Amino acid sequence: MAERRPDATGSPRPVLLRGGTVVDQTGQRVADVLVVGDRVTEVGTVDSSPAGTVVLDAGGCVVSPGLVDLHTHLRQPGREEAETVETGARAASLGGFTAIVAMPNTEPTLDSAEAVRTVYDLAAGVTAEVAVAGAITVGRAGERLSPMAELSELGVRLFTDDGSGVQSAGLMRRALEYATGLGVTLAQHCEDTTLAADGAMHEGAWSSRLGIPAMPSVAEEVMVARDLALVRSTGARMHFLHLSTAGSIELVRRAKAEGLAVTAEAAPHHFTLTDACAAGYDPVFKVNPPLRPIADVEAVKAGLADGTIDAIATDHAPHAPETKDLPFDQAPPGMLGLQTALSLAVTELDLPLDRILALLSWQPAVICGLDTGHGGSQGGPVVPGSVANLCVVDPAATWVVDASALASRSRNTPYAGRKLTGRIRHTVFRGEPVVIDGEAQR
Amino acid sequence: MSPFPANLLSMDDLDTEGIAEVLAVADSFVEVGRRANPKVPALRGRTVATLFFEDSTRTRMSFETAAKRMSADVLSFAAGSSSLKKGESLRDTVETIEAIGIDAVIIRHASSGVPARVAGWVDHCSVINAGDGWHQHPTQALLDLYTVRQALQVLIVGDIRHSRVARSQVTGYAALGAEVTLVAPATLLPPSLEGWPIAGVSHRLDDVLEKADVVSLLRVQSERGSGAFVPTLREYTAGFGLTGRRAAMLQPEAVILHPGPIVRGVEIASDVAELPASLITEQVSNGVAVRMAVLFLLLGQGPVEGAHGG
Numbered sequence: 001m002a003e004r005r006p007d008a009t010g011s012p013r014p015v016l017l018r019g020g021t022v023v024d025q026t027g028q029r030v031a032d033v034l035v036v037g038d039r040v041t042e043v044g045t046v047d048s049s050p051a052g053t054v055v056l057d058a059g060g061c062v063v064s065p066g067l068v069d070l071h072t073h074l075r076q077p078g079r080e081e082a083e084t085v086e087t088g089a090r091a092a093s094l095g096g097f098t099a100i101v102a103m104p105n106t107e108p109t110l111d112s113a114e115a116v117r118t119v120y121d122l123a124a125g126v127t128a129e130v131a132v133a134g135a136i137t138v139g140r141a142g143e144r145l146s147p148m149a150e151l152s153e154l155g156v157r158l159f160t161d162d163g164s165g166v167q168s169a170g171l172m173r174r175a176l177e178y179a180t181g182l183g184v185t186l187a188q189h190c191e192d193t194t195l196a197a198d199g200a201m202h203e204g205a206w207s208s209r210l211g212i213p214a215m216p217s218v219a220e221e222v223m224v225a226r227d228l229a230l231v232r233s234t235g236a237r238m239h240f241l242h243l244s245t246a247g248s249i250e251l252v253r254r255a256k257a258e259g260l261a262v263t264a265e266a267a268p269h270h271f272t273l274t275d276a277c278a279a280g281y282d283p284v285f286k287v288n289p290p291l292r293p294i295a296d297v298e299a300v301k302a303g304l305a306d307g308t309i310d311a312i313a314t315d316h317a318p319h320a321p322e323t324k325d326l327p328f329d330q331a332p333p334g335m336l337g338l339q340t341a342l343s344l345a346v347t348e349l350d351l352p353l354d355r356i357l358a359l360l361s362w363q364p365a366v367i368c369g370l371d372t373g374h375g376g377s378q379g380g381p382v383v384p385g386s387v388a389n390l391c392v393v394d395p396a397a398t399w400v401v402d403a404s405a406l407a408s409r410s411r412n413t414p415y416a417g418r419k420l421t422g423r424i425r426h427t428v429f430r431g432e433p434v435v436i437d438g439e440a441q442r
Numbered sequence: 443m444s445p446f447p448a449n450l451l452s453m454d455d456l457d458t459e460g461i462a463e464v465l466a467v468a469d470s471f472v473e474v475g476r477r478a479n480p481k482v483p484a485l486r487g488r489t490v491a492t493l494f495f496e497d498s499t500r501t502r503m504s505f506e507t508a509a510k511r512m513s514a515d516v517l518s519f520a521a522g523s524s525s526l527k528k529g530e531s532l533r534d535t536v537e538t539i540e541a542i543g544i545d546a547v548i549i550r551h552a553s554s555g556v557p558a559r560v561a562g563w564v565d566h567c568s569v570i571n572a573g574d575g576w577h578q579h580p581t582q583a584l585l586d587l588y589t590v591r592q593a594l595q596v597l598i599v600g601d602i603r604h605s606r607v608a609r610s611q612v613t614g615y616a617a618l619g620a621e622v623t624l625v626a627p628a629t630l631l632p633p634s635l636e637g638w639p640i641a642g643v644s645h646r647l648d649d650v651l652e653k654a655d656v657v658s659l660l661r662v663q664s665e666r667g668s669g670a671f672v673p674t675l676r677e678y679t680a681g682f683g684l685t686g687r688r689a690a691m692l693q694p695e696a697v698i699l700h701p702g703p704i705v706r707g708v709e710i711a712s713d714v715a716e717l718p719a720s721l722i723t724e725q726v727s728n729g730v731a732v733r734m735a736v737l738f739l740l741l742g743q744g745p746v747e748g749a750h751g752g
Contacts, residue, residue: 131673139543200724203633203634204633204634204636205636205637207633208633208634208635208636208638209637209638210554210555210577211554211555211574211575211576211577211578211609212554212575212576212577212605212631213576216633234683273682280555280558280562281554281555281558281559282559322531325531325532325533325554326531326532326552327532327553327554327556327559328554328555328559329553329554329575330553364742413539
């Protein structure tokens with residue numbers, strides 16, 4: 001593994017997570033977890049800990065590998081009024097994430113070594129690991145390939161033009177072929193712009209009634225189908241971002257049954273909200289892909305339950321408040337997601353917590369190459385010697401979302417006032433307790 | 443009688459009784475327009491503001507005339523020369539205008555939903571939707587209903603997909619008990635008609651003309667890009683234009699409506715627009731009376747002059 005910064009520093013004081021149930025990909029057991037420096041040193045009944053140990057109660061809670069978000073918009077460089085790497089990382093910590101993948105649609109685009117280094121530098125010392133997704137095409141313009149080999153040398157493992165899809169089938173084919181030789185994964189925001197046109201919401205009964213320009217489900221589905229055909233012909237690996245329609249999910253389900261090397265993610269808003277939310281014309285409910293009807297919401301849940309969808313990814317997309325005061329069709333799409341993802345999954349999905357943690361931690365860690373198998377330190381089993389990237393979940397705690405209390409610089413959560421079950425109690429990043437009892441420590 | 447709503451954002455804000463009330467009050471105001479001094483003091487001391495963020499001549503003039511005939515003071519906000527050009531947000535603009543002290547704001551905007559959003563931002567004034575995007579244009583539908591008085595079989599013909607007028611008309615005619623048929627090429631219909639109170643859809647005007655007693659034409663809105671939804675205007679006219687041949691197929695008592703501005707030779711033949719059955723000019727004059735009625739019902743029955751707390 002090549003350069004990836006910043007390097008661990010660990011905590012000056014040991015940390016003991018006492019009395020929780022450890023859940024990871026190997027199973028679950030009641031155990032204390034002792035962390036010294038940046039490492040887990042003991043898992044089991046810890047009778048004695050070093051002087052000065054910070055003892056954190058985990059009674060009634062689950063101790064899990066830290067969550068990994070495949071899809072975070074940090075807005076920096078370029079849109080610092082909406083979010084910075086530091087504030088986004090703090091929101092991530094509060095949401096239980098110890099790693100986030102920064103999307104490349106910043107200003108400038110993350111399509112050069114210089115831009116990637118800029119984000120790495122900004123991420124030095126923040127409270128979560130920040131990986132960079134590089135752009136597939138220069139400027140995300142869909143015209144020529146970005147220097148993917150050079151970026152992969154800097155540790156970039158995921159490439160996407162997210163915010164839009166690569167429209168040219170020919171260019172996407174070349175990108176997939178080129179990626180094959182680099183051991184990186186391409187990720188697609190599936191949206192055919194000729195079908196999506198200037199759509200601001202899902203095309204259907206609600207858009208027809210509200211008179212809002214809309215994009216149909218097929219705008220997503222034709223690109224999923226196209227890319228599956230390209231994967232089949234190139235043998236490349238590919239990840240599908242934020243799938244939102246029943247048709248897309250069925251296409252991926254069949255592709256996996258066929259044996260294609262594809263993975264997929266879904267965003268929390270696509271299993272919790274429907275297009276009816278647009279009825280009040282509040283752009284806080286505008287997102288891309290758009291909120292869909294209930295049948296699609298059910299399809300996303302089914303895809304998460306049967307393994308068609310491998311990861312829950314937030315698509316955390318901060319926007320400064322004044323931009324969300326624009327008319328619905330003019331406001332930018334996107335919602336905050338980092339601090340509500342785990343709770344929404346616990347509240348809305350009929351899945352056991354270990355399945356939810358798989359979708360939020362160790363499965364996405366593998367997709368973005370931050371797992372131990374790729375030389376990273378995210379999502380792995382909680383065992384002595386492992387890097388202490390952990391979160392402590394209180395699955396029974398309830399809380400009410402307060403937009404103004406979120407750590408993000410922006411306020412565009414569609415869940416303000418909503419009561420959720422399941423809460424991140426503590427987060428440990430490289431041995432440092434960055435969140436204690438729901439409070440960010442720095 | 444149920445109270446009149448605080449705002450008129452959509453035809454859905456009015457039930458059948460509310461629509462009947464507007465039409466009845468309009469009846470009492472239509473005579474005012476014929477007087478030598480066409481003015482009543484019903485809204486003296488009240489201030490209404492027109493905020494038109496999209497070009498409009500007839501609707502703005504109609505509303506401002508209606509307000510002046512009611513003796514209201516009228517503030518006219520011209521979006522082109524306003525602080526919006528200097529970067530002020532829509533919300534700040536609206537809150538500033540409300541702070542000046544107005545009783546009603548009449549809004550037109552190219553984006554659907556803006557009047558509804560504004561209604562959520564203001565505290566003390568009524569909001570009237572004078573047309574928002576493809577969504578609603580309730581006073582246009584009300585003046586159509588006032589003009590036809592009764593309707594059994596209504597055809598709405600043209601670019602329904604992009605039409606705020608059609609969305610308001612469908613609700614209004616259905617409330618009157620009429621059977622509404624939408625007539626358009628499939629590309630100019632909304633993607634979904636689920637929940638629309640219509641009797642049916644036709645892609646052939648010739649098939650449905652004979653049963654109609656109201657034919658309401660819509661303009662092909664080339665500025666909204668609807669040109670791309672039909673191959674050529676010529677082909678549109680061939681299939682959906684109200685030509686002389688088609689006008690001759692109508693029942694003798696059938697009437698022709700159009701919200702204007704009309705594009706002669708496209709959706710309606712020039713000669714047809716001049717037929718006695720064409721009520722296009724009546725629509726315009728009735729529009730003033732209907733808007734007077736809406737203003738009166740929203741504002742005229744509140745606290746007396748000088749007592750408004752806003």
